[in-house]
Amino acid sequence: MERHHLTLEEMNRVVGLLEGGMRQVDAAERMGVSQSVISRLWRRFRTTGNPAENHPGRGRCTTAIQDRFLVLTARRQPTITAPELDMEFQRAHNLTIGRDTVRNRLHEADLHSRRPIRCPPLSRGNRAARLNWCREFQNWGVNEWSTILFTDESRFGYHPDSRRIRLWRRSGNLERLRHVQEVHRYRGGTIMVWGGISIGRRTELVFPDGFLRAQQYLENILQPIVQPYAEAVGENFHLMHDNARPHTARIVTQWLDNEGIDVLQWPTQSPDLNPIEHVWNMLQRRITPNMGNVQNVLEFRELLTAEWTNLNQEDLNNLILSMNRRCRAKGSATLGAALDLVEAVIKNMESGRHVVDLFADLQKAFDTVDHKKLLEKLYNMGARGPAIDLT
Template sequence: MPPRTKLTTLDRGRALGWLQDGVSGREVSRRLGVSHSVIQRLHQRFQTTGSAVERPRSGRPRCTDRRDDRYLQLLALRNRTNTRRTLIDNFRAATNVTISRMTVTRGRRLREVRLHPRRTVVRPPLTPRHRRARMAFCRNHRRWNRQHWGRVLFTDESRFTLSSCDARIRAWRRPGERFIDACVQEHDRYGGGSVMVWAGFHLHGRTPLYRIRGNLTGMRYRDEIVRPQIIPTLQAMGAGAMLQDDNATPHRARVVQDVLQRQQIVRMNWPARSPDLAPIKHLWDIIGRRVRENHPPPADVDQLFRFLQQEWTAIPQQMLQNHVNSMRSRIGECLAARGGHTRY
């Protein structure tokens, strides 16, 4: 803990007594657990004024006591998305005490319990039925090890756009420079074009990145992805290989189920709204960041797809293995959250 910066009336008298007895200032500060500068200022003030009483301090007097501070903290914890204005109004309605915005944001009331305003994490909504399904899936696979997950082919589709807006980008700016060109990120919400791709990976390899043109239907998914991509990959993986995909409508089409059953392919019973359990989602995020960081950016959708192919191929196999190995941690965190959201 940092040393104290204030002395009680009793401590000020003890300090002055020790100083008059010849004890050094550093020894006095050590005995009282305060900074050496506190003892120096006390001694100097006593020699100048002949008194050890502290002078009146400037600044606005504190309008809340410890009980009020705890209530303000409780208001923030009851609803984490309360704005400063809402906290001030609710606090005034309950205590008849008016606090300023600076008290809430820069004061110590909330910082003392390590409460800071931060951007919320965006996740898909989970109903009780979704949470139960996630819990059931995690319980069934909680004892799976690297060997078990190494037999799974993780697959997914993702869409990448030419014009993107990354809310994580920050710009160094001075007051009044919010709208200068160097601090503005241009983004065309409805223009630029996009590319939808499909891919899969497992512990020892990956599939080629496939470009999906137009709407993906069940028949197109069967003819363009399942037969030429998924089935050969699973056969090359050997006995016990299984397929992981989400619950998108083309994936669950009857024509797709029929061809998988004829080929005796085992499909995992994947819970709905569980992107945090699918490691391939992190790979899409990595590729998306590299697309946004590429300078100059792709000029058209064909150049964007070629860049996506290069980045997909450039992902080290060790990174793919690390994502497969993370499944045990994902399962454990989902169980600990009782089917709720995890950090993945």
């Protein structure tokens, strides 16, 4: 049976045969195609220099200026949706291009839809405290971090709705109905756990009853677990716990002072700095595949305890040792430069000097300009010091 199509490699081979003097009939017989296929291929090669067919397809419906409009609008309004951006484009250019075209243009500019990073609300005081804390501890080494016990509480649900479960299915409504994940609206209840990690070791898991209270924290966690842990580490031991009410209650702070246990001062609203938060995430991923076998609270606790014990200690050590990198990242951010600038302005104003500030948002004004070249030009024009550092 004769074929009607050739691969690009076969086309080039036919061209070589014909240029070598072979007849089209013989080339067609050797390749197993009709002579008309060889004839069209040879005519196309002699006309265009390319044996392959050229299928130009549909033309581009937007110009370079219109593409730039889409990209700049998305960068200036990062939460805008593709349909909303399509409407903005229609109002500005009196042209409808469709949401798929909008997405394609943004993808060409390496702009993709992503979930934003979530963080607790931070006041100016919170930001300054976080910055100072990171600058204080960014040069700590293994010896210093190894004396700290990072602790925290977390809740795990019987029916977690983490939305991490993905599946492969064909398109269509019928396939969608075959792969429905049942989700309990109130997650079927939760269980609270407490744990601690340090370099080379970890504590056992504690399951407080209901909400953790100061008396329960003292009697069930600090006295039976933290105190022996501190004695094993030595006089340089530091306890890290956040500023939750049970941790800062008077009976807790007085007991810690009496026992000589030093508490690492922790900036408020900073759960992202605590490496044990990542451990809770690791633990959740490990227990999720086995949640179908859990029938009661006792089995749930046994599952959590078993997976907590099976966590790789090397992974926990690496999380703690990453504190230097995270502190340096937050301690050298633009926020730090801005706070330094504000502090310098206040000092000069208190000294009776005249202060003039000029702010230019280069990111917004020059979205399509190479910022490195722009800074070089500003430097050549005489811009120095904070004017260059802040940009």
